[in-house]
Amino acid sequence: MIKAVLDDLAIFGGCPVFEPGLAPATRELPPWDEFAASFSGIFERRHFTNHGPLVRQLDARMASVAGTRHAVCVINAEVALMVAVKALDLTGDIVVPALAPDWIFDALRWAGLTPVPCDVDPCTLTVAADAAEACLTEATSAILGLHLWGNPCDLQDLRALCRRRGLPLIVDLSQVIGGGSRVAGGDVNLVACHRDGLLSAGEGGCLATDDDALADCIRTVRNFHVSESFVQVPLRINGKMTEAQAALMLGALANLDHAVATRRRYCDAWRMRASTWTGLVDRGSQFCVLEVDAVAAGLSRDLLLRLFHAENIGAHPPFGVGPTGAFPIADRRRRALIQLPIGAATLPSQADAMIALVEFCLTHAGAIVHRLANEAMA
Amino acid sequence: MKTGIEDLAWLGGKRMFERVRPIGQLGLPNPDRFFALARRLYDDGDDCLVAMLEERLAAFHGTRYCVACGNASLALVMVMALLAEGRHGQVIMPSFTYPGLPHLAQWAGQMPLFCDIDPRTHTLDPEAVATLLSDQVTAILGVHHVNSPCRIDELQALADRAGVPLFFDSVHAFGCTYRGLPIGRFGRAEVFSLHATKLLNGFEGGYVTTADGALAQALRDGIRPPGAASAIGTGGLQRLSGVHAAAALAGLDDIDAVIGRNRERVEAYRAHFQGLPGLSWLPYDDASERFNYEFALLEVGEEWLLGRDPTVAIMRAENALARPYYAPPLHLSPHCPPNMAPPSLPVTEALSKRFIQMPVGELVSLDDIAALAELFHFIHHSADAILHRAAR
Numbered sequence: 010m011i012k013a014v015l016d017d018l019a020i021f022g023g024c025p026v027f028e029p030g031l032a033p034a035t036r037e038l039p040p041w042d043e044f045a046a047s048f049s050g051i052f053e054r055r056h057f058t059n060h061g062p063l064v065r066q067l068d069a070r071m072a073s074v075a076g077t078r079h080a081v082c083v084i085n086a087e088v089a090l091m092v093a094v095k096a097l098d099l100t101g102d103i104v105v106p107a108l109a110p111d112w113i114f115d116a117l118r119w120a121g122l123t124p125v126p127c128d129v130d131p132c133t134l135t136v137a138a139d140a141a142e143a144c145l146t147e148a149t150s151a152i153l154g155l156h157l158w159g160n161p162c163d164l165q166d167l168r169a170l171c172r173r174r175g176l177p178l179i180v181d182l183s184q185v186i187g188g189g190s191r192v193a194g195g196d197v198n199l200v201a202c203h204r205d206g207l208l209s210a211g212e213g214g215c216l217a218t219d220d221d222a223l224a225d226c227i228r229t230v231r232n233f234h235v236s237e238s239f240v241q242v243p244l245r246i247n248g249k250m251t252e253a254q255a256a257l258m259l260g261a262l263a264n265l266d267h268a269v270a271t272r273r274r275y276c277d278a279w280r281m282r283a284s285t286w287t288g289l290v291d292r293g294s295q296f297c298v299l300e301v302d303a304v305a306a307g308l309s310r311d312l313l314l315r316l317f318h319a320e321n322i323g324a325h326p327p328f329g330v331g332p333t334g335a336f337p338i339a340d341r342r343r344r345a346l347i348q349l350p351i352g353a354a355t356l357p358s359q360a361d362a363m364i365a366l367v368e369f370c371l372t373h374a375g376a377i378v379h380r381l382a383n384e385a386m387a
Numbered sequence: 388m389k390t391g392i393e394d395l396a397w398l399g400g401k402r403m404f405e406r407v408r409p410i411g412q413l414g415l416p417n418p419d420r421f422f423a424l425a426r427r428l429y430d431d432g433d434d435c436l437v438a439m440l441e442e443r444l445a446a447f448h449g450t451r452y453c454v455a456c457g458n459a460s461l462a463l464v465m466v467m468a469l470l471a472e473g474r475h476g477q478v479i480m481p482s483f484t485y486p487g488l489p490h491l492a493q494w495a496g497q498m499p500l501f502c503d504i505d506p507r508t509h510t511l512d513p514e515a516v517a518t519l520l521s522d523q524v525t526a527i528l529g530v531h532h533v534n535s536p537c538r539i540d541e542l543q544a545l546a547d548r549a550g551v552p553l554f555f556d557s558v559h560a561f562g563c564t565y566r567g568l569p570i571g572r573f574g575r576a577e578v579f580s581l582h583a584t585k586l587l588n589g590f591e592g593g594y595v596t597t598a599d600g601a602l603a604q605a606l607r608d609g610i611r612p613p614g615a616a617s618a619i620g621t622g623g624l625q626r627l628s629g630v631h632a633a634a635a636l637a638g639l640d641d642i643d644a645v646i647g648r649n650r651e652r653v654e655a656y657r658a659h660f661q662g663l664p665g666l667s668w669l670p671y672d673d674a675s676e677r678f679n680y681e682f683a684l685l686e687v688g689e690e691w692l693l694g695r696d697p698t699v700a701i702m703r704a705e706n707a708l709a710r711p712y713y714a715p716p717l718h719l720s721p722h723c724p725p726n727m728a729p730p731s732l733p734v735t736e737a738l739s740k741r742f743i744q745m746p747v748g749e750l751v752s753l754d755d756i757a758a759l760a761e762l763f764h765f766i767h768h769s770a771d772a773i774l775h776r777a778a779r
Binding site for chain 2: 036038041044045048049052055057058059084085087088091111112115118119204211212233241244245246247249251252253254257329
């Protein structure tokens with residue numbers, strides 16, 4: 010449904026581009042037959058959780074995908090990060106990119122650490138090593154690095170910094186796995202599986218490491234069982250992933266290369282179109298993330314969000330509230346970024362419709378803003 | 388059938404059971420119902436399944452609110468953090484219980500304060516709780532056991548007088564009652580588990596029941612981590628997977644049948660083990676209450692010559708994965724925080740030497756129970772020979 014005039018926009022009462030139930034989905038569930046077969050197998054084995062065969066299989070597959078000796082799967086990303094902190098026995102501060110999802114800050118606090126946000130590089134939007142170094146204090150016990158939307162962060166220098174200072178490096182790989190390049194450069198690497206990321210079949214988290222002793226710590230921290238107690242650790246939790254979660258994740262992994270290729274194709278198409286747009290910059294190579302320059306574009310990120318939501322498109326800011334404090338680059342970007350629901354499950358027609366909508370809004374930006382202002386005053 | 392002690396798997400003989408006989412419920416969610424529900428996952432996503440489960444569980448327990456969580460441990464962390472209201476203090480809890488509890492208090496920014504128990508109910512002794520109350524205490528955590536709920540009225544009176552919140556780990560009290568009312572509606576909140584070894588199998592999962600709307604809403608909004616006023620509370624600990632909700636929903640209609648089969652097993656154990664000296668069963672003996680008969684708990688007295696731990700070892704070698712019941716007690720285990728001087732808890736310490744959790748659940752048949760009884764009769768007759776052999 011192409012918009013021709015302002016009245017066609019859903020925000021002005023027009024018909025939304027998508028029906029609520031048929032909006033572009035990013036959740037990539039396995040085909041139903043595979044799902045049914047996996048779960049029939051689980052029911053036959055009667056092994057539902059507690060370190061079952063599918064979880065062990067998933068651990069092996071994730072180690073292979075991450076390129077590490079070990080991978081340990083956990084109930085979800087937040088708990089995975091909490092487990093990593095206790096496995097490393099960290100206390101005090103941790104340097105974190107100021108532009109990081111809210112759940113990372115929360116998980117670090119649950120684990121008893123104080124996140125020290127570090128502003129990001131304006132080009133890569135990730136943390137540069139010299140900026141991280143400037144944030145270090147005597148209380149710093151680790152640094153966390155974050156790859157964004159398919160763009161790897163400056164790992165070599167971060168690793169060198171950590172080595173120099175005797176600090177462990179935690180790396181969030183979630184947005185670059187399957188890219189092919191070796192991105193697992195941390196002492197422990199985290200893969201977060203949320204509903205709108207890669208491997209979005211279900212919730213889950215994975216900790217990948219080459220360090221045998223650390224792997225034993227991780228396996229011990231994430232449960233209370235005697236049989237899975239390998240070493241002394243400071244604190245433990247129930248962080249077990251189930252056979253059900255593993256079945257969904259294995260299904261998603263089997264499709265990973267195809268999913269990544271599809272995402273890249275969509276993102277390449279967006280980047281080409283975006284290069285002709287004024288005020289919108291495409292940021293991701295596996296995720297569709299636009300940065301809005303409100304002045305150049307004529308409309309703000311928040312307005313674009315409203316316009317999309319009215320059309321039943323689940324666009325959202327990739328970063329939430331963020332840490333308190335002043336981080337000029339991160340704060341500006343946080344307010345300017347919008348992530349679009351483009352994934353391997355998106356149909357080409359849906360992607361095209363979203364592009365058309367963006368272009369319509371840009372073309373008519375002034376008129377849209379003007380009309381909304383009038384309506385507000387009326 | 389063992390004829391000589393060399394037949395014991397513990398001494399190299401053939402195992403009685405090829406397939407493991409476990410101690411957990413391990414019930415099967417009704418597959419047809421599960422797949423029908425799982426289709427909703429494809430059509431509508433996780434949230435509608437979780438909401439459906441919450442509604443049915445609230446009705447089951449007769450509570451106004453039910454909030455689903457990733458698992459019961461995470462639910463306990465969140466409730467403790469919420470009740471502490473930003474303070475770092477202590478949570479009074481038993482030591483005769485699940486090893487996770489002292490860890491979970493620490494995740495919530497609290498320290499465990501272990502408390503002795505009532506020798507009959509195995510739950511918190513209100514007199515002992517009274518001696519531990521102080522302005523350092525941020526909550527009282529009572530644990531209901533299979534054989535009895537906590538002495539709720541007395542604990543609530545204490546809690547009210549002291550102005551300290553009372554809440555419950557009700558993982559083993561699903562389907563049970565206190566004064567005829569369903570467990571789930573007492574204290575500020577009650578926490579249940581959907582772990583596969585529990586009565587209702589959701590693979591893993593947990594939920595909180597409460598009459599407190601503000602508490603329920605706070606759980607839904609996302610609890611802030613302790614000591615972090617600026618933290619957002621993203622709700623990461625609180626999410627239950629839709630596929631887990633589907634499994635739990637698929638088992639909800641079968642609960643009465645499950646409890647019925649549990650009761651049959653408990654009665655079979657009692658019948659077959661009659662006449663063995665020094666052995667008795669922890670009774671489900673209050674006719675005015677409902678039980679779920681989740682566990683068969685064998686009490687080993689002095690007359691049973693072999694002793695509790697060697698008996699467990701012999702069974703486990705046969706692939707019957709019995710285990711000592713809450714032994715060692717938490718305050719004397721590696722789960723006790725390292726810098727904490729363990730208190731003296733005489734009732735707990737005595738009870739933790741006496742019970743065996745016997746194999747139960749859907750993977751243990753009445754024939755298996757008869758076979759275990761035969762094993763025990765054999766052990767009884769050969770006790771001297773076994774002890775002699777063990778001493779070598």
